[in-house]
Amino acid sequence: NAGVTQTPKFQVLKTGQSMTLQCAQDMNHEYMSWYRQDPGMGLRLIHYSVGAGITDQGEVPNGYNVSRSTTEDFPLRLLSAAPSQTSVYFCASSTRQALTDYGYTFGSGTRLTVV
């Protein structure tokens, strides 16, 4: 049981490049979310999913796409990276019951720098 696994841990992109941040969980959690963490801004919700095939936008979705083809995986795609997307990205997952018990289980994060 590996929990929530994010890859890569670090990434440097050039402006305009695209990439996918991977997130996988092996706990059969139906809820998954992507957050970005910026100094003084806390964690802001980018996209979230309540189950396979179902996704929706959070607070700051512009510039990011997601899909949820399986329960386990919830990749985050940057179509054309911008310096404003330099941040630390966290993936998180949960169940309906766990949302009441402790909220989300978080991955260890991906630190992305766009130059």
Add this chain to the structure above:
Amino acid sequence: AQSVAQPEDQVNVAEGNPLTVKCTYSVSGNPYLFWYVQYPNRGLQFLLKYITGDNLVKGSYGFEAEFNKSQTSFHLKKPSALVSDSALYFCAVRDSGNTGKLIFGQGTTLQVKP
């Protein structure tokens, strides 16, 4: 829409003194409130929650939080701070529907000095 505010960017306390990290919230309906802690270069770890019941809830590492409905606050407290408590603390509120959305405050850095 739900929102959370943490009015202090940083809280400084001396080891052995009590600490308080403030949080206020805005929700429609009954609040589901959480506190998380983040150590450097790590993900977030659950500390405690308020769903219903007693206004004083106890959590991990000796932390507790006081829920005050009239002031819409959920302040994190500890009677005696440790240097190892130094970290970034986040208050969060869960969406009252079935979306599973968890909305976070800006975070407060707690610095405990020996």
